Amino acid sequence: MTELARIPRRVPGRTRPTSYSVASRKSFTSSTLSVAQFTDPATQATAQRISDLIDEDIKREAVRRQSERRKEVKVMLLGQAESGKSTLQKQFQLYHASHTLEVERPSWRIVVYANLIKAVRTILAELDYEFSLSLDEYPWTSEGSAPTDVSAQNEILELRRNLLPLISLEGSLLSELSEGISFVGHRRGTLFPPRKGMFTRSGTRPVTDLRDSTNAIVAVNRAAQVLGMTVHVIEALWRHRSVEHMLRARKLRLDESGLFFLSEVRRIAQPDYIPSTDDMLHVRLQTVGVIEHSMKVNTVGGNYIWRIYDVGGTRSQRPAWCSYFDDVNALIFLAPISAFDQYLEDDPLTNRIHDSVELLTSICANKLLKDAQLILLLNKVDILRKKLESGVQIRQYIVSYGNRPNNYSTAAEYFRTHFLAAHKKKDTFQRRLYVHFTTMLDVQATQIIIASVEDLIMRKHIVQTGLM
Ligand SMILES: Nc1nc2c(ncn2[C@@H]2O[C@H](COP(=O)(O)OP(=O)(O)OP(=O)(O)O)[C@@H](O)[C@H]2O)c(=O)[nH]1
Numbered sequence: 001m002t003e004l005a006r007i008p009r010r011v012p013g014r015t016r017p018t019s020y021s022v023a024s025r026k027s028f029t030s031s032t033l034s035v036a037q038f039t040d041p042a043t044q045a046t047a048q049r050i051s052d053l054i055d056e057d058i059k060r061e062a063v064r065r066q067s068e069r070r071k072e073v074k075v076m077l078l079g080q081a082e083s084g085k086s087t088l089q090k091q092f093q094l095y096h097a098s099h100t101l102e103v104e105r106p107s108w109r110i111v112v113y114a115n116l117i118k119a120v121r122t123i124l125a126e127l128d129y130e131f132s133l134s135l136d137e138y139p140w141t142s143e144g145s146a147p148t149d150v151s152a153q154n155e156i157l158e159l160r161r162n163l164l165p166l167i168s169l170e171g172s173l174l175s176e177l178s179e180g181i182s183f184v185g186h187r188r189g190t191l192f193p194p195r196k197g198m199f200t201r202s203g204t205r206p207v208t209d210l211r212d213s214t215n216a217i218v219a220v221n222r223a224a225q226v227l228g229m230t231v232h233v234i235e236a237l238w239r240h241r242s243v244e245h246m247l248r249a250r251k252l253r254l255d256e257s258g259l260f261f262l263s264e265v266r267r268i269a270q271p272d273y274i275p276s277t278d279d280m281l282h283v284r285l286q287t288v289g290v291i292e293h294s295m296k297v298n299t300v301g302g303n304y305i306w307r308i309y310d311v312g313g314t315r316s317q318r319p320a321w322c323s324y325f326d327d328v329n330a331l332i333f334l335a336p337i338s339a340f341d342q343y344l345e346d347d348p349l350t351n352r353i354h355d356s357v358e359l360l361t362s363i364c365a366n367k368l369l370k371d372a373q374l375i376l377l378l379n380k381v382d383i384l385r386k387k388l389e390s391g392v393q394i395r396q397y398i399v400s401y402g403n404r405p406n407n408y409s410t411a412a413e414y415f416r417t418h419f420l421a422a423h424k425k426k427d428t429f430q431r432r433l434y435v436h437f438t439t440m441l442d443v444q445a446t447q448i449i450i451a452s453v454e455d456l457i458m459r460k461h462i463v464q465t466g467l468m
């Protein structure tokens with residue numbers, strides 16, 4: 001079975017009540033139990049009573065459903081893979097249900113360890129490639145000669161030998177994260193397939209499922225132990241002149257999460273390590289499927305249940321999104337504008353900005369979503385700033401950028417205009433598109449944006465439901 005085939009068409013527990021639906025009532029009265037078809041007055045009276053009871057039930061059900069809808073807000077987080085949807089979901093959780101994040105904290109260790117080991121493995125693989133280049137092939141730079149001499153190679157060989165016990169644990173951590181089934185190796189992320197209990201109303205957190213798994217506990221404890229023994233080796237690798245050269249001169253880029261965890265390895269390797277909020281926001285765990293997270297939101301007009309849908313963003317998963325488009329109040333679309341020099345993992349010819357624009361326009365044109373509010377978050381602003389400061393030229397990747405200055409303010413305005421223009425062209429429902437620049441790892445700034453976005457969504461929701 002393919003991954004997509006396993007994605008439920010609808011969220012269990014979210015289907016409309018069917019016992020006395022209008023559709024079933026119609027068929028009931030017209031064919032089975034039309035009161036007029038009984039000639040005996042006593043039977044007719046009984047049939048009339050039953051029919052009246054059904055009518056009352058239908059009315060009650062409609063009122064119940066309407067008041068439920070008044071108190072429910074459905075929000076979808078959309079965007080390409082690695083745009084920051086799950087990170088935003090955690091920020092929502094932090095804002096409204098920080099106690100649940102507290103409970104989850106220890107469970108995130110497994111992902112932190114897996115991300116860290118993957119970063120180490122990636123560095124070693126890149127060094128392999130580096131050392132395999134002949135002198136003619138080596139990209140000589142103004143930085144001077146490459147430290148790929150025999151002594152550097154021998155030092156790396158020794159570090160690698162010492163790191164093997166740690167690297168060999170990656171498989172068992174990943175297997176626990178994917179429940180040992182259908183794990184698909186992925187270059188950039190840890191793959192997380194849908195599992196039982198993910199689609200719950202209570203907003204069950206996937207990693208917390210692992211709390212009671214003996215195998216997961218064993219794998220995490222083993223990783224913690226080996227990490228404690230190898231932390232100095234990781235640091236030596238990270239500081240090694242060949243690695244330093246590779247990152248600087250060849251501008252090799254590791255995952256953002258990998259870089260962060262490598263720089264924090266000493267803290268992470270402590271025996272009593274518990275992930276900090278920052279760590280939980282930095283982890284990379286690829287979502288597969290659609291995950292519903294529910295939280296109570298106390299806002300203008302009382303208490304509401306917010307149902308936030310976090311989706312997997314790879315191309316192959318996008319067709320599954322539309323099963324969830326019914327009754328959506330708002331869409332929060334994330335576009336990582338730092339990705340102007342990157343291409344899709346599952347389509348290496350498509351620039352990631354181009355993909356984001358196309359995806360947004362197809363969502364704007366979707367009739368099922370015509371009543372949904374649209375919010376666009378131009379995300380990963382921190383990385384965009386760093387890239388521009390280090391001299392990466394936008395026009396090399398996006399020709400239409402032309403000769404504009406390669407600085408942050410010009411680039412940010414260019415991307416904003418670009419997305420707004422695409423929306424204006426395709427949104428036949430003439431909705432307003434609300435735009436914010438975000439760095440999803442910045443808690444304080446993101447919480448301010450969440451408050452403003454919520455206010456916007458709630459105001460429209462109250463107006464809409466007031467008219468119902
Ligand atoms: N530096 C930086 N990193 C970010 C930002 N937003 C998200 N990230 C990181 O980017 C990586 C991917 O973020 P996710 O939230 O997992 O992305 P996603 O959209 O859920 O991806 P899929 O589940 O594959 O669709 C994670 O390691 C995040 O910590 C940001 O604004 N700045």
Ligand SMILES: [Mg+2]
Nearest residue numbers: 085086286287
């Ligand atoms: Mg995700």
